[in-house]
Amino acid sequence: MPRLHSRALAAGCATLLFSLVTPAVAAHAVTGAQLSGTLSDGATWTADMPAHWNGTLLLFSHGFGPTTAADAPSDAVKAELLAEGDALVGSSYDPNGSMWALGSAERDQFATLAAFREQVGEPTRAISVGESMGGLVNAQLARDGGGRIDGALGLCGLVAGGVDLDNYQLDAEYTLATLFNPADADRLVGFSGAADSNALAARLTAAVTAAQQTPSGRARIALAASYLNLADWAPGETAPAATDYAGQEAQQYDWIAQGLLYFIVPARWSVEQSAGGNTSWNKGVDYAALLRQSVHAPQVEALYREAGLDLRTDLATLTRGAHISADPAAVRELQRTSTAGQGLGVPLLDVHTTADQLVPVEQEGAFAQRVRAAGDSALLRQAYIARQGHCNFTTAEIIASLHALEQRLDTGHWGGATTSDRLQRSADELNLDGAAFVRYRPDALSGVRR
Known part of the structure; x- marks a missing residue:
């Protein structure tokens, strides 16, 4: 149903809603409240109601x-959404397991939606919103939520899924260990606990810090960064030119120096x-084939030449030593719980920064x-923000993206609502905190196992 954009209209309809739809009476009775x-x-849920609910x-x-x-x-996005009249709800996911809670997240989100409907009332429209790992959950909800949600907005979503994530991160960690700290090349998976994974992150970070001091070390860091799909535009820096290979490596190193491995290595323990x-x-x-598929291959080749290193030798060493095998049952479980893209049941708009580490x-x-292969490209649109950092969005960018999705739900077609120019104009008109929408096309993701 079309969104009731006017608070006055929503308020004016209250008497009619009272007489026609009993659940909506309960909804209006709890406006302005916090619910849980x-x-x-055992998962918990929380909700915030606006002073005047518009039905969304x-x-x-x-x-x-x-x-x-x-x-x-x-908090800033919450305040703006409540001011627009939207109700907000979300769950913790199962609190008794891993922080990689994909085994329960989709189920808990649908259960939360049902609990809201039972306790508050039937919304005129339900929209799923998810960020980061929650962006993967969001894509699953968009796949399976027809009849329960009307549309979905993904923010910096981990939409390639858990298997691809773990594999390309393994490729990078294996490269760093093999070339800088060979004793760790067989200690990259199957952690005994969080302390084990944290210790590995510390050793790899120290090895990268030492390697950055030499041309050969910098070339090899660039090789690992190419497998990690690591952005070459770091915070506080100007984006390096397309052929400024040394500048690109320096900014990739900045990401690692700021603690990147301390996040991604322990996160593997949670996935396991x-x-x-x-x-x-x-x-x-x-x-060698993996590097040829990377957009960063020219950078790596140039830095190896400048350092006087034989790239083919390093690539042969990596290929020869690659013998890590997965637990088939664990892979099947991760594929079951932590993938998306097998189709869409509702319109989905995904938004991503261009330099997400x-x-x-x-x-x-x-x-x-994957969505195209499933025949659902018409339901998907993607938009990009020219900025460094994971989930580094302004409030205006998120609200403008939501409005674009709502236009799709109102009209039944995307039109030009998700073009960078239209989104930028919509964000600017909000007079909030600015926006940087840009036309962009992502390169191929390294590390996808065929």
Whole structure:
């Protein structure tokens, strides 16, 4: 149904709603309230009601981290959405397991939606919103939610899924260990606990810090960065030119120096906990072929030449030593719980920054290919923000993206609502905190196992 954009209209219809739809009476009775509850698996949910509800409900899926209920990406976004009249709700996911809570997240989000409907009332429209790992949850909800949600907005979503994530991260970690700290080349998976993964992150970070001091070390860091799909535009820096290969490597190193490995290596432990074993492998991977598929191949080749290193020798060493095998049952579990793109049941707009160090923008390209293969490209649109950092959006960018999705739901077609020019204009008209929408096409995602 079309969104009731006018608060006056919503208020004016209150008497009619009272007489026609009993659940809507309850909804208006709790406007301005904060609500909460507990689901059957122990997950909790939280909701915020606006002073004057317009009928729209936003179901928020939070990212990787503590399993605490949240219903908006930030306090600033929450305030703006409530001012527009939207109701907000979201769950913690199952609090009894891993922070990689994909085994319960989709189920808990749908259960949260049902709990809201039971306790508050039937919304005129339900829209799913998710960021980071929650963007993967959001894509699953968009796939399976026909009849329960009307549309979905993804923010910096991990939409390529958990298997691809673990594999390209393994490729990068394996390269760093093999070339800088060979004793760790066989210690990259199957962690005994969080302390084990944190210790590995510390050793790899120290090795990269030392390697950055020499031309050969910098060339090899660039090789690992290419497998990691690591952005070459770091915070506080100007984006390097297309052929400024040394500048690109310096900014990739900045990401690592700022603690990137301290996040992605321990996160693998959480994934292994959730899946019940090692979920990534490199046995049989040809690292020369893998580099040829990377947009960063010219950078790596140039830095190796300048350092006087034989790139073919390093690539042969990596290929020869690649013998890590996954636990098949764990891979099946991760595929079951942590993939998306097998189709869409409702319109989905995905938004991503172009220099995302944690969830590379290249994931959007891989996701779009899978949606296209499923025959649902007409339901998907993607938009991009020219900025560094993971989920580094302004409030205006998120609100403008939501409005573009709502236009699609109102009219039944996308039109030009998701072009960079239209989104930029819409964000500017909000007079909030600016926007940087840009025309962009992601490169291929490295590390996808065929």
